[in-house]
Amino acid sequence: MKIMVTVKRVIDPYAKVRPLSDGSGVDTTGVKFDANPFDEIAVEEAVRQKEKNPVIEIVAVSLGGTECEEQLRKALAMGADKAVLIESSENYDTLAVAEEFVALVKAESPDLVLMGKQSTDGDNNQVGQMMAALLGWPQATFASKLELADGTARVTRETDTGEETLEMNLPAIVTTDLRLNEPRYIALPGIIKARSKPLEKRPPSSTATSRVKTVKVEAVPARSAGKKVGSVDELVAELSARGLF
Amino acid sequence: MASLESQSIPATGCSFLQGAPASAFAPEDFSSDERLMVQMAEQFSQKEILPNLDRMDAQEEGLVPTIVQHAGALGFCGPDTSADFGGLGLGKNLAARILEYLSLNASFSVTIGITSGISQVGLQLFGSRELQEKYLPPLCSGEHIGAYCLSEPNSGTDSLSLSTRADQHGGKWVLNGTKMWISNAKWANQFLVMAKVGGEKISAFLVERDFPGVSISREEHKMGLKGSSTARVMLENAEVPLENMVYEEGRGHIVAFNALNLGRFKLSSMSIGPARQAMTHASEYALDRKQFGQSIGRFGLIEQKFAKMAALFYAAESAIYRTGALIDSAFESGHAQYPDDRIKGNIRGAEEYSVECSICKVFSTEAEGQIVDECLQVYGGYGFTEEFPIARIYRDCRVSRIYEGTNEINRFFIADRLLRRMRAGTVIFGPGDGFIHDLCGEACALVSNLENPHQAVLGALADLAILTYVEQSARLRVSRNPAAFGQLHAVFCNWANAEAARAYQLISGNPVSLPAPAAVDLGAIAGLVYEKRGPVN
Numbered sequence: 168m169k170i171m172v173t174v175k176r177v178i179d180p181y182a183k184v185r186p187l188s189d190g191s192g193v194d195t196t197g198v199k200f201d202a203n204p205f206d207e208i209a210v211e212e213a214v215r216q217k218e219k220n221p222v223i224e225i226v227a228v229s230l231g232g233t234e235c236e237e238q239l240r241k242a243l244a245m246g247a248d249k250a251v252l253i254e255s256s257e258n259y260d261t262l263a264v265a266e267e268f269v270a271l272v273k274a275e276s277p278d279l280v281l282m283g284k285q286s287t288d289g290d291n292n293q294v295g296q297m298m299a300a301l302l303g304w305p306q307a308t309f310a311s312k313l314e315l316a317d318g319t320a321r322v323t324r325e326t327d328t329g330e331e332t333l334e335m336n337l338p339a340i341v342t343t344d345l346r347l348n349e350p351r352y353i354a355l356p357g358i359i360k361a362r363s364k365p366l367e368k369r370p371p372s373s374t375a376t377s378r379v380k381t382v383k384v385e386a387v388p389a390r391s392a393g394k395k396v397g398s399v400d401e402l403v404a405e406l407s408a409r410g411l412f
Numbered sequence: 413m414a415s416l417e418s419q420s421i422p423a424t425g426c427s428f429l430q431g432a433p434a435s436a437f438a439p440e441d442f443s444s445d446e447r448l449m450v451q452m453a454e455q456f457s458q459k460e461i462l463p464n465l466d467r468m469d470a471q472e473e474g475l476v477p478t479i480v481q482h483a484g485a486l487g488f489c490g491p492d493t494s495a496d497f498g499g500l501g502l503g504k505n506l507a508a509r510i511l512e513y514l515s516l517n518a519s520f521s522v523t524i525g526i527t528s529g530i531s532q533v534g535l536q537l538f539g540s541r542e543l544q545e546k547y548l549p550p551l552c553s554g555e556h557i558g559a560y561c562l563s564e565p566n567s568g569t570d571s572l573s574l575s576t577r578a579d580q581h582g583g584k585w586v587l588n589g590t591k592m593w594i595s596n597a598k599w600a601n602q603f604l605v606m607a608k609v610g611g612e613k614i615s616a617f618l619v620e621r622d623f624p625g626v627s628i629s630r631e632e633h634k635m636g637l638k639g640s641s642t643a644r645v646m647l648e649n650a651e652v653p654l655e656n657m658v659y660e661e662g663r664g665h666i667v668a669f670n671a672l673n674l675g676r677f678k679l680s681s682m683s684i685g686p687a688r689q690a691m692t693h694a695s696e697y698a699l700d701r702k703q704f705g706q707s708i709g710r711f712g713l714i715e716q717k718f719a720k721m722a723a724l725f726y727a728a729e730s731a732i733y734r735t736g737a738l739i740d741s742a743f744e745s746g747h748a749q750y751p752d753d754r755i756k757g758n759i760r761g762a763e764e765y766s767v768e769c770s771i772c773k774v775f776s777t778e779a780e781g782q783i784v785d786e787c788l789q790v791y792g793g794y795g796f797t798e799e800f801p802i803a804r805i806y807r808d809c810r811v812s813r814i815y816e817g818t819n820e821i822n823r824f825f826i827a828d829r830l831l832r833r834m835r836a837g838t839v840i841f842g843p844g845d846g847f848i849h850d851l852c853g854e855a856c857a858l859v860s861n862l863e864n865p866h867q868a869v870l871g872a873l874a875d876l877a878i879l880t881y882v883e884q885s886a887r888l889r890v891s892r893n894p895a896a897f898g899q900l901h902a903v904f905c906n907w908a909n910a911e912a913a914r915a916y917q918l919i920s921g922n923p924v925s926l927p928a929p930a931a932v933d934l935g936a937i938a939g940l941v942y943e944k945r946g947p948v949n
Contacts, residue, residue: 183943197893237444244448353452355487355500355510358445 168315169224170213171277173268173294174242174250175203176235180287186384193288193384202238205283207245208343211350213281214246216315224248226275230267232256236366243361244353250366251275257375261289265297270372272302277338279320284309284342295342305335309344425764426833428881429852431842437737438889439509439729439949446506453488453513461520462689465804468519468639471631476523476639477557477599484554488514489528493536498549504674504743505736508681515685518808519639525682526595527551530675531558534604534616534667537758538659547602547618559600560675561591561619561645562668568593569821572665576607576647578615585617585652587625591645593815597628598641604671605647606664613662617652625650636807659755670762673769676816677739680732680772683780683812684725690805691721692946694787697800699942708790715938717786722937723903724779725947730885731775735768767829770822771878777812777819784809823874824867827859830877834860847927848883848912852876855919872915879912896948899937902930 178184179199187194202210210227217223227242227250229235239250253267272280285292292308299306307322311330314321320339323332325346396402406412427433442450460479461468467475483489492507493499502510511528515521532551535544550556567574576589587607594603603619603626619626629644659667695718698709708714739761746760788795788802795802813819833839834856841853852873859865859873886904890897906929913924940948 197896237448240445241448244445352456352486353448354485355449355452355491355502358449358452359500362445 168220168222168279169226169275169277170216171226171228171272171275171280172206172209172213172242172247173280173282174206174210174227174229174235174238175283175286175288176200176229176231176238177203177286177288180204186386190383190385192381200234200237202241203283203286203288205285205287205343205345207241207283207350208345208347209281209283210242210245210247211348212310212313212343214351215348216313217246220315226251226277228253228268228271228275230255230259230264230371233368239366240358240361241353243364243366244358245351246357247364249364252366252368253371254368255371255375257371258377259375260377260379261291261293262297263375263377265294265301266373267371268294269298269301272298279315279337280340281313282340282342284344295340299340302338302340304339306340306342307333307335308342310341311344311346313341313347424838426767426830426839428768428884429830429839429841429849429856429877431845431849432884432888436734436885436888437505438892439733440889440892441737442506442509446509449491449502449506450509450513452486453510454516456483456486456488457514457516457520461514461517465517465519465639465801468517469804471639471641476520476641479520480523480527480557480599481554483514483524484552488524489554490532490548490552491528493532493548493552494544497544498552503736503740504677505733505740508678508736509733511678512681512685512688515682516689517639518682518686518805518812519637521682521685522595522637522640523557523599525678526560527554527556527558527600529678530560530671531596531600531602531604533671533674533762534560534658535618537670537762538616538667538755539618540655540658542655543618543658550601556601557596557599559594559596559603559645560671561594561603561605562672563593564590565592569818571606571668572614574606574608574614575611576605577611578607578609578617578652580609580654583654585654585657587617587619587647587650587652589647591647593632593642594645596641597643597645598631603645604658604667605645606668607647609661614664614668615661616658616664616667618656618658619647619650619652623651634811636804636810666759670759672817673762673766674739676773676822677732677735677765677769679812679816680728680735680769680776683777683809684728684732686805686809687721687725687728687780687783688946690784690787690802690809691718691725691941693801693805694718694790695942695945697794698790709938709942712934714790715934717790718941719903719932719934719937720907721783721786722941722948723900723907724783726889726897726900726949727882727886727904727908728772728776728779729947729949730889731768731882732772734885734888735765735772738765738768767826767877768881770817770826771881773816774819774822774826774874775878775882780809780812820871823871826874826877827870830856830873831860845880846883846887847909848876849880851912851916851924852880855916858919869919872918875915876912876919879908879915883908896937896940899932900948902932903934903937906930906932 179201185194213225225247227239227247229239230253282295309324310322311325312323318337321334487500490499491502492504495501514524551558564574578585578587601621605617605619609615625648627646632642699707701708742764743761746757750756784805788806791802794800855873855876886901890901909926916924
């Protein structure tokens, strides 16, 4: 059994980001990068499944420049067996990313693709769903529990109305939510071992065609000062003056 | 400067006095997987240590040994010990960086710093293979905790005056004496003990806690580091197997002093860990606390404090990790020089940069003291209460300037070594490496002509050497992030130039005019500290 896990390189989710002065994107000078936290949960889940069933092989995959090797090595240190980097410095929109990963799925033939429900930089929450559509595979998003049995996956997902449990045949796509698990500490010997695990780089399957164009990236406007009101009547008056009541 | 960079400056101890090398290692140069190890150390501190400080300070039974075991399982207890004996075989520089981030709390820092450091290094460098195989693996795994026993009630800084005796009786060593200020004593399973064979020849012994005649006194009632253990180790006819002598009879001082050289280097990184944590707390407070209708962090005098803290931190960090890389290279060249004599190679590695180790120890612990003191000031009255985290850090940090060799004996050592090397002709000052370096060269020439210089003069000379090395290290690091680091270096120089002038004036008796201060934007630097919630790096 093979699990493919995606690992996206993102700006440290705790760092303060600044837009570039021309509004074309985010200023990355001096900014730290890390693996997308939702993807780390996916890697952790794959490793836990492997601990239960040692025949599982885990392939960590990423798309981007050679610097993404850092995040793939982290996945290898956590316990992935090998890594594949689709090396490209082009800009990809979500559909283009999904198409690249679908091409990789066809080459690697995993039984399960585990991925973060979204990345903390783009916050799109689309690639997993698009891959399922392109592959014609069943999907379960926002997983908070995953059980694998012979040829099937049982996934519990959190919805607005409560927990929902789905069962589906493999191969399938599962995207992970925060409560699925808490990623482990990576032991230092694991980091040393990861240095010698295989990491394959391959070119993208086709030229990136971005159908979505970033128009402008702006900082969130600073919050203006509030106003103190003396009574409920005054509050209602203020709100209706702003068309809010 | 350009001409100096093209000269090749030999990589030997004190060569910084000749001028700046073309480049020096900086923390930014650790590889990505090395940085991942450091990130794990930070995570471990955040999740396992910082939430438990009250329980640790209350000396909750069994808590610290359990945390050490957890740390050991992750590889934190033997990073620079050979993989043959359960360690990871990493370099000393990376091990120090990992230790810095395990040191966000000073009590745990001492516990892990000693069990992973000075309790192992004597065995690592000088132990027989049999002793290494027996005693290093349980320390590296965290199953055992180690301790190092040199000081005695009447033998502190004058460590060679120790009076613990070892005598051979009935096929065993029999040890008698009291060892004082022994960190980890309460938890330690094994002790590296210095004693004099026949009352004369200093020798090192590996002593297990369970050997007959070994006992531990009650805990010392300390001002800080309450979550660490400090007690006396009593040896009353303690029986130690003959093979547990580490290295040779009468050569224990070589074991002890080389362990201390590396210990001082490690203590430097251990002392900036709490300084980092203090800056995190104080910057959060400065942003949160409002007076006169705004965050106090936006007031100029508070910005000035954070800018100076950031500069001192940056400078200490630059010197420490430059030194660690030099130490690693000295071990490499030592082993290349003596391929058939492991111990000789090790001595070269541990001794070559002993002056730089002392420089790092003095500068980093004093930077820690200044940073923590100013962080407390940022808190105002609240800083003086135990309701806020800064009071504990303040109490904890005071001992950094005392142990692992007081900063006074370290200053004496720096000046003494410098003068010896100068007289032997192995140190030659090159010109043109800046204001502080020039003053240091002139001061050295003046002092070397003095018959019997006052210790205050030697201390001032040491200050000049310290400032020279640290300023140079800070300057060599600027290229990694010119905008931010250039400002930090400038703030550092504005302070350090005045300190250097003061030291020079004490030696020469003549006034010195200072170079014009560099233009710095204190608000911008403080802004970086607030953004990072800690040092700028």
